[in-house]
Amino acid sequence: MPVYDYACSCGTRFELMVPSWSSPAPACPDCGATTARRPPSPAMRGRAAPPPSMSAAPKSWEGVNRGDRDTITHWRRTVEARRDFEERHPEHREQRDAVAAHEGRFERKPLTYRELAARAGTGGDATQAAAEASRERRTGAPQAPS
Template sequence: MPVYDYACACGTRFEFMVPSWSSPAPDCPGCGAETTRRPPSPAVHGRAAPPASMSSAPQSWEGLNSGDRDTITHWRRQVEARQEFESRHPEHREHRDAIAAHEGRFERKPLTYKELASRAAGGKDASTAAAEASRDRRTGGTGGGSGSDPA
């Protein structure tokens, strides 16, 4: 037998087990008046949302309120929940490239190892390629030619 929530005009709210959904509402246990069935709570409806995406996590020290312990703990839990969610639902997995630099000029558009390798492929070393990427971020250019990765 299902359990339903009921409410009375006198303010009394209660749960009551009835034979079926079409059963008449029971009288109020407080005043004896007629009651009405209340909608079930949101938990019964199953309104679930996936955890925050990894891309919404802070990318810098400043994004973590300069290392605030509560902020770090909050985001660590968010990231762990997302990782667990993605392990159960691989179709929701986000593609992420490893980040080589994410501060200073790279705060808004991190330098990925993929982009760094692409820039260094022309015979440059990694330091020269990173300096070139920094200049391009400052001027808004692409610099690396067709081989640079926009992400």
């Protein structure tokens, strides 16, 4: 049974669960006059959805239809809308770290500079830290330091 909003000419507004949309309008609970169904509030007309995430944006020349001006404009506006959304709703902010490696073993889970710095922090060697991260991604388990 749907819930509808009703209004009376006396100023009374109320909600009522009715059997169907074709049910007759109920009488006003205050004055007994005939009521009218109010249009639904804007929130009830559709579903609110946040703008697409930053990770959905194209990352290559082919992703923007080889530099198509309309596609680039569309994605620029989409990214700006997402930025505005994340400023208003920080709980939806995506983590965006700079990527140090994204090919080969790092294709599915890129190596970020944050991870690289944390690994190199103990030994001070970024090359060795990247190799260690690569071994971990190959085997799926953390490796003992050598």
